[in-house]
Amino acid sequence: MLWIALHLPALSLESFVATLGPAQAGRPVVLVEAQRIVQADAAAQARGVQPGCKRATALALAPELVLGQADARRDAQALVAVAHAALAFTPAVTASGHGVRLEVQSCLRYFGGLAALLQRLKTALQPLGHRLQLATAPTARGAALLARWRADLEIGAHSTDVGPLRTLLEQAPVWLLGPGREDIQPPGRPEATAPPGGRSLSGAAHRATWEALQGMGLHTLADLRALPRSGLARRFGPELLLELDRARGEAPEPHAWVELPPAFASRIELFTRADTSAQVIAGARILLARLVAWAQGRHGRIARFTLVMHHEPRHRRDDATDPALLHTALEIALAEPAVDPAHLHLLLAERLERTPMPAPALELSLRCDALVPGQAPNGELFPTRASECVGLTRLVERLQARLGRGQVCGIEPVAEHRPEQATRRVPADATAVGRSGTVGAAGVIESNSQVTRPVWLWPEPQPLHEQGAHPLLEGRPLQLLAGPERIETGWWDGALAARDYFIAEAGDGALVWIYRTRLPADGGGWFLQGRFG
Amino acid sequence: MNLSLPLPSPPADGCPPALATPVAASSPGRPFFIAAPETLHPALWRAHQLGAAREAVTPSGFGALDVQLPGGGWPHRVLSELLLPHPGLGEMRLLAPALAALAGGSAGPSRCVMLFDPPAAPCAWALGQLGLDARQWLVVHGRVGQGGPGFGMVRSRRRLPSRLAPGADVLWALEQALRSGHLGAVLAWLPAACQADVLRRLQLAAQAHDGPVFVFRGLEARSRPSVAPLRLALAAAGIDALAVRVLKRRGPALAEPLTLALSPVLGARQRERSRASQPQPAPVAWVATA
Numbered sequence: 001m002l003w004i005a006l007h008l009p010a011l012s013l014e015s016f017v018a019t020l021g022p023a024q025a026g027r028p029v030v031l032v033e034a035q036r037i038v039q040a041d042a043a044a045q046a047r048g049v050q051p052g053c054k055r056a057t058a059l060a061l062a063p064e065l066v067l068g069q070a071d072a073r074r075d076a077q078a079l080v081a082v083a084h085a086a087l088a089f090t091p092a093v094t095a096s097g098h099g100v101r102l103e104v105q106s107c108l109r110y111f112g113g114l115a116a117l118l119q120r121l122k123t124a125l126q127p128l129g130h131r132l133q134l135a136t137a138p139t140a141r142g143a144a145l146l147a148r149w150r151a152d153l154e155i156g157a158h159s160t161d162v163g164p165l166r167t168l169l170e171q172a173p174v175w176l177l178g179p180g181r182e183d184i185q186p187p188g189r190p191e192a193t194a195p196p197g198g199r200s201l202s203g204a205a206h207r208a209t210w211e212a213l214q215g216m217g218l219h220t221l222a223d224l225r226a227l228p229r230s231g232l233a234r235r236f237g238p239e240l241l242l243e244l245d246r247a248r249g250e251a252p253e254p255h256a257w258v259e260l261p262p263a264f265a266s267r268i269e270l271f272t273r274a275d276t277s278a279q280v281i282a283g284a285r286i287l288l289a290r291l292v293a294w295a296q297g298r299h300g301r302i303a304r305f306t307l308v309m310h311h312e313p314r315h316r317r318d319d320a321t322d323p324a325l326l327h328t329a330l331e332i333a334l335a336e337p338a339v340d341p342a343h344l345h346l347l348l349a350e351r352l353e354r355t356p357m358p359a360p361a362l363e364l365s366l367r368c369d370a371l372v373p374g375q376a377p378n379g380e381l382f383p384t385r386a387s388e389c390v391g392l393t394r395l396v397e398r399l400q401a402r403l404g405r406g407q408v409c410g411i412e413p414v415a416e417h418r419p420e421q422a423t424r425r426v427p428a429d430a431t432a433v434g435r436s437g438t439v440g441a442a443g444v445i446e447s448n449s450q451v452t453r454p455v456w457l458w459p460e461p462q463p464l465h466e467q468g469a470h471p472l473l474e475g476r477p478l479q480l481l482a483g484p485e486r487i488e489t490g491w492w493d494g495a496l497a498a499r500d501y502f503i504a505e506a507g508d509g510a511l512v513w514i515y516r517t518r519l520p521a522d523g524g525g526w527f528l529q530g531r532f533g
Numbered sequence: 534m535n536l537s538l539p540l541p542s543p544p545a546d547g548c549p550p551a552l553a554t555p556v557a558a559s560s561p562g563r564p565f566f567i568a569a570p571e572t573l574h575p576a577l578w579r580a581h582q583l584g585a586a587r588e589a590v591t592p593s594g595f596g597a598l599d600v601q602l603p604g605g606g607w608p609h610r611v612l613s614e615l616l617l618p619h620p621g622l623g624e625m626r627l628l629a630p631a632l633a634a635l636a637g638g639s640a641g642p643s644r645c646v647m648l649f650d651p652p653a654a655p656c657a658w659a660l661g662q663l664g665l666d667a668r669q670w671l672v673v674h675g676r677v678g679q680g681g682p683g684f685g686m687v688r689s690r691r692r693l694p695s696r697l698a699p700g701a702d703v704l705w706a707l708e709q710a711l712r713s714g715h716l717g718a719v720l721a722w723l724p725a726a727c728q729a730d731v732l733r734r735l736q737l738a739a740q741a742h743d744g745p746v747f748v749f750r751g752l753e754a755r756s757r758p759s760v761a762p763l764r765l766a767l768a769a770a771g772i773d774a775l776a777v778r779v780l781k782r783r784g785p786a787l788a789e790p791l792t793l794a795l796s797p798v799l800g801a802r803q804r805e806r807s808r809a810s811q812p813q814p815a816p817v818a819w820v821a822t823a
Contacts, residue, residue, distance in 0.1 A: 391715040392645060399673060399706050407674045411667040413657035423657040428671055451662045451796050455625040456653040479810075481772065482803040503798060505807070509769030510622050511798050530656065531621025532798050 002105040002114070002160065004121070005143035006082065007133040011098050013041050014130050015078035016068040018286040019271045021279045024066050030058060031070045038070055068271070077266060078130070081290040083258045085124050087297035089117065094140065094255045099147060101140045118154055124296070127289040127341060137165050140255065141247040145169065145176045162249045169247060170222040175210045177221075177243050209236060263369035264294045264305075273312065273360040277352040280309060280361055284348060287366040292341045298371060301337035305368040306330065307348065311359035330355060335430030336393045337372040343394070350401035396430040417489040418497045419457055419529060454513045455533030464514065464526040471514060471526035476507030478514065488518075501529070578603075584783030591745055594630020595793050602763070603783045607631050607745040612736050612761035616780070618752045620652040620722075622767050623775045626795040628720070628747060629663040635717045635744060636669050644717025644744070647671045647710055650703045651722055663796060669717075673710075675702035700724060704731060711738035711746065718744045725751035733760045755780060772807060773797045 008014070012031055020029075028044035030037050037058050040049045047062040058065055075098075083095040089111070092103035104117060111117040118134060125132060135146035136159040146153045149172055157164035212235075218224055221244065224232065233241055245251035266287050274280045284307060295302050307330045332347050399408045409425040416422045464471040464478075471478050483502030490497045499515040506512055511532040517524055571577045578584035583603050590606030592599055599605045607613055615624060632646060646669055648655070657667040700723070707721050719742065723731075727750065739746045748761065755766055763782050770776035770792050778790040799807065 391713055395710060395713040395715060396671070398709060403673070403676050403702055403706060407676060409672055411655055411657050411660070411670050411672065413661065413667060419656065423654060423667075425654070425672070449662065449664075449796060450800060451626065451659060451798050453656050453659040453662065454621070455655055455659045455663070456621050456651075457656045458653050479807075481807045482799050503803075505772060508618070509771055510619070511772065512621065530653070533621055533623065533625035533659075 001103060001138055002108065003137055003140045003143040004102050004104055004118070005135050005137070005140070005147040006086070006100045006102075006121075006125075007135075007144070007147035008079070008082065008098050008100075008130050009133060010039070010041070010131050011078060012070055012075050013039050015074045016071075016271075017041075018078070018129065019068075019074075019268055019283065020066065021270065021272055021274065022282055024271065027064050027066050028062050029066045029068065032067050033070050066271075074269075077268075077290075078128075080258075081128055081266070081293050082125060082130065084260060084290070084297040085128065085293035086121070087258065087260055088124060088293075088299070089121060091257075092255075093258045095258050096256075099144050101144055103140070114155055114159065124293075128293065129286070129289075138162050139165070139247060139249045140253055141243060142169060142249065145172060145247050148176055149173070166248050170220065170225075172221050174213050174218055174220060174224060175206075177224075177240055209240075212236075260294065260297050263367070264291055265365065265367050266290050267363060267365040269363045270361065273362050274309075274364075275357070275360045277349075277355070277357065280357075280364065281345075281349050281352055283364050284366065285345065287364060288341055288344055288348065291366055291368055292339055292344070295339050295368075295371060298373075299375065300371040300373045301339045301375075302334065302344070302368055302370070303337040303372050304331065304333040304370040305344075305366060307332070308365045308367065309357070309361035310363040310365070312362050328355070328358060328361075335397050346398065347401050350398075354404070393430045396428050400428070400430065417487050418495070419453070419487075420459060420461075421495075423457065451532070454511075454530035457530040458528065461515070461527035461529050464528055466526060471504070473504075473506050473512065473528065478504040478506060478512065480504050481511075484516075487515075499527075503532075578783060581785055583785070589743075591631045591634055593627075594634070595627070597791050598777065598793060601779060601782075601787055601791065607747075608763060609744055610740050610742060610746075611763070612732065612739055612746050612748050614748045614750060614754075614759055614761040614764040616750055616752050616755050616764065616766045618768065620749075622769050623773075623795045624749065624767055625655075626663065627767070627775055627777075627793065629665060629796065631745065632718055633664045636666055645669050645671060645715070646718045646720070647673060647716050649673050649707050649710075649719070649721040650675060650700070651720070673703070673706050675700065675706075704735075707735060708738045711735065711742045714741045714743060716742060716744060719746045720749070721747070722749045725754040725757075727754070729758055729760065736760050772799060772804065 013029060016031060017029055028047060028049070029041045030044050030049060031039040032055055035055050037049060037051050037053055037055065040051055040058075044058070044062060044065060049058045049061050049065070055067070058067075079095055079098070079100065083093050083100050086093045086100055086102045090102050090104050090107050094101050104111075104114075108114060108117065111120060114136065118136075121134075122132065133147050133151045135143050135150075135153040136155060137143035137146055138160060139162070142158075142165050146158070146168070153168075158168045213224075218227070224240075224244065229241055242251060246253045268283060268287055270279075270283050272279075274283060287307075291302065291305060308327050309330075310327045313326060330348075330351055332344075332351055334344075334347070338344070396408055405427045406425075408428045410428050412424045412426050414422050414424050464473060466472065467477060480502045481504060484500035485502075486498075486500050488496075488498040496519065498518040500518065501513060501515045504512050504514050512528060513530045513532065514526055514528050516526050567573070571579050571582065575585050576587055583601075585604060588609045588611070590602070590604040590608055592606040593602065602608075617624060635644060636646060646665075648670065651672060655667075655670070655672070660667045660670070703721070704723075707719070710716055710719060719739075732748075735746075735748070752766065755764075759781075761781070764780040766778045766780050768776045768778070768790075770790075773795050775793045775795055776790045777793060779787040797804070
């Protein structure tokens with residue numbers, strides 16, 4: 001058995017930073033609980049703000065501080081996203097507290113060795129934006145302890161053999177064990193045995209345990225093991241010894257495996273309300289990263305997802321709020337299912353730019369239940385028909401996302417005698433583009449085949465001035481060369497067209513297609529219908 | 534484009550090296566001399582010769598035009614500019630053989646043809662008569678409200694003034710389409726007042742596109758510099774005939790305009806009748822619009 005443990009030392013801070021907008025970028029961030037600082041990031045600590053000091057002190061030291069509330073649910077959602085990303089590598093994943101553990105012995109050969117697997121894991125987790133500490137060990141609890149302890153224990157003799165693991169654990173500090181230890185941050189120096197002053201109400205019990213152990217002169221796990229077990233169990237409870245045994249591989253360890261939900265739903269509460277689409281897209285970035293992690297964990301591709309923006313209620317009275325105004329749902333359907341985060345981001349950004357926001361958004365949630373199983377077709381070195389189809393579909397999708405669906409259209413001939421209705425503009429269907437097969441009998445055109453219809457048709461015919469009985473175009477008389485061709489049709493849908501069509505030559509030699517109406521309602525004048533391109 | 538000349542290494546003993554044919558061999562003591570430098574690399578050509586095409590070409594379907602184009606056809610991966618006084622001279626009939634060849638089965642799978650901001654709606658029936666498959670064509674317009682001046686004669690009444698530069702949408706879409714490299718041919722109608730750096734940018738994007746790129750502009754753009762290596766000015770030369778003047782190409786300037794016979798619109802009898810009523814041919818008017 002080979003376990004990889006991922007420890008996220010700054011999970012609460014990072015899950016809070018994900019809710020910030022671009023206006024708060026670059027400012028130091030701290031988490032506050034009960035008027036005291038519980039966690040501070042590197043920028044805040046450089047200003048002198050330490051965990052444990054009061055809120056007013058922190059604001060005096062750094063006035064531009066961003067204060068956030070610690071939220072266990074938000075942290076849990078972030079951890080679940082990391083677990084989903086890990087599920088793309090192995091089906092055996094457990095998650096608890098600030099860490100995720102995955103068992104990879106069975107898939108080592110597929111990924112080509114432990115080093116390659118660790119590299120791929122780090123690459124897959126990078127979009128989620130967490131700081132990671134990895135460690136490997138034959139037992140899950142041992143790997144978790146090592147990951148919390150130091151950052152340089154990824155590969156070594158302790159990865160595969162229990163003996164070196166036990167030897168290493170002898171030197172581990174004592175504060176790694178015990179319940180409630182998630183709120184204690186490890187010190188910067190690996191050989192230090194004292195945890196930093198991480199203050200938290202839930203960690204008070206752990207601090208009491210650790211202070212008691214230190215008062216007894218026990219600093220490392222070796223010291224703990226030298227003591228009689230019954231005495232330790234009576235003093236500190238059986239959980240301490242159980243954890244130590246599980247880490248050393250002497251006791252069995254049951255696991256609660258993480259399972260992927262069939263539908264994805266994630267919610268994020270923004271720090272400041274989002275008034276512009278740029279702020280919404282910045283907040284939705286982390287949701288898209290989680291969606292991609294879930295889709296990759298299920299080994300499928302996303303066909304459709306919905307972003308819901310929850311607005312603040314207009315009025316404070318509950319009966320005045322209209323449920324339809326409280327949230328706006330944007331559904332984005334992909335022509336070709338994809339799991340590429342950049343492509344999804346682009347489609348969402350283009351769609352958001354075209355959607356007016358009725359009110360500022362306070363919360364964003366992303367839902368997806370349409371997953372297409374199977375991997376994306378491989379990118380090929382030389383373009384083939386299949387890859388060209390996919391490329392053309394993506395291009396049409398991108399153009400339609402930006403310009404609007406009706407602005408990219410195909411031309412369809414209609415069996416109709418009226419020229420302006422004989423060609424229909426159909427919004428291009430991205431999935432069908434490029435798949436209509438090869439051209440039937442285009443072949444070689446003969447140079448003497450006659451072209452009886454103009455290539456360019458004006459949608460509304462332009463009236464022409466007349467001089468005598470001859471029509472004028474731009475002040476010069478038109479020479480009628482061919483005609484008349486009588487088209488009289490359309491009495492059944494109210495757009496009756498009774499026209500005599502002529503081919504005429506303009507002053508500079510170009511050929512135009514004009515007609516004279518025979519209906520008294522149109523005035524019986526000349527109109528320009530098209531030009532022969 | 535990778536310009537890698539097989540340069541000779543400097544001689545160790547100071548004597549000029551003897552190069553392989555077709556260069557004139559030089560004996561030690563005589564200065565270095567190359568008889569035909571244009572044969573060193575296909576990208577080199579002399580001013581009095583017609584340049585060879587660096588990329589593939591599509592034959593235009595008109596013999597007289599193919600002889601005058603470098604490479605013998607419309608060049609791929611570069612812009613080809615066609616300047617017209619107004620749309621509807623016969624430019625589509627000029628391009629129809631090349632577009633049919635691209636979309637046809639001879640060159641492999643059928644490929645899409647994209648039009649960007651055409652002056653009017655194309656008629657599917659007419660395209661079919663020209664031998665083109667309208668199902669492979671895609672027409673792209675800018676957003677409603679972001680309309681550019683274009684150069685069509687039809688102005689939609691709904692177009693409102695926009696904050697963006699005119700035609701910015703169409704230029705963005707054109708660049709994306711060229712960069713994707715999945716299209717067969719691209720036809721774009723740009724305003725005559727297009728900036729030179731816009732065309733330079735499109736030329737760079739066109740290098741990724743395996744096919745000809747046709748850019749239509751108004752005739753007043755002939756006095757503006759353009760980065761397109763091939764520029765043609767079109768004018769009507771009578772019924773079913775087109776006068777093509779080559780303004781710029783990789784080769785010597787062409788003095789007289791070419792007259793090409795297009796696919797006829799009029800039948801034979803109608804042409805006889807029109808010729809009888811007009812004894813003298815209509816003069817080709819190169820109206821220089823200020």
